[in-house]
Amino acid sequence: MRETRRQTFDEVDLLLDNARLRDELEPYRDESIDPSINRMPLHAENEYLASMLAWERAPALPIAEWFNPPLDLMPPDSLSDAQLSSLLNKTIERLFSKNIVLRCTDHLSDRELYMIVYRDILPCCEKMVxxxxKAIEWMCVEDTExxxxxxxxxxxxxxxxxERGMPLPAAETPPYRRQLPGQ
Known part of the structure; x- marks a missing residue:
């Protein structure tokens, strides 16, 4: 009897949370809210709705400004190889602390990867959710080949x-094997 009563209270809480989330999402409602969410278990639907609400309310900022103080890197050409490698590793850890995961980096030297972080990632405006x-996955490969x-x-x-009927480049092992956080 007790377990059934607790389950009822849990379900009521889930229903109340669901109603609150739907009300809060109403100003943002459009076709992006998938009608199939009504077929999800209530706890999964609430997680989905909460993540949508977090997305809608999150500010879009340059990634460098997600940090306090803002993440400001030295220009790559002002650093020795040793300084750059050390700073790159610390920066990758800091990015990971904000749920930013770098993918497909093993074909890049440290200097090339640092340049992508410096030039492309840090100034990029993203929703700070x-x-x-959940993480932002930054693919560090720029071309299909x-x-x-x-x-x-x-x-x-x-x-x-x-699909393309084209010859493929030879498969190779990337030259700069890394074990990055989040992999």
Whole structure:
């Protein structure tokens, strides 16, 4: 009897949270709210709605400004290789602390990766959303050939070749193996 009563209270709490979340999302409502969410379990629907609300309310800021003080890196050409590598590793850890995960970096030297962080990632305006378990994944590969060469699986390579009818670059092991946070 007690367990059934507790389950009822839990379900009532979930229903109340769901109603509150739907009310708070009403000003933002458009076709992006998937009608299939009504087929989700209530706790999953609430998580989905809460993440949408967090997204809608989050400010869009340059990633450098997500930090206090703002993350301001030295220009790459002003650093020795040792200084740059050390600063790159610290910066990658700081980015990860804000749920920013770098992907496909093993084809880049430290200097090349630092340049991407300095030139592309830090000035990029993104929604600063803090949703547990969610991260911004920054793909550090800029062209299909590099992805095919270093990162595509055999299945992905075969599918790409079948769809495009083009010869593929030889598959290679990336030259700068890294173990980054979040991998």
């Amino acid at each position: 803090d949703v547990p378990g 590099t992805w095919l060469r270093y990162y595509a699986s055999a299945v992905e390579r075969r599918r790409y070749q079948e």
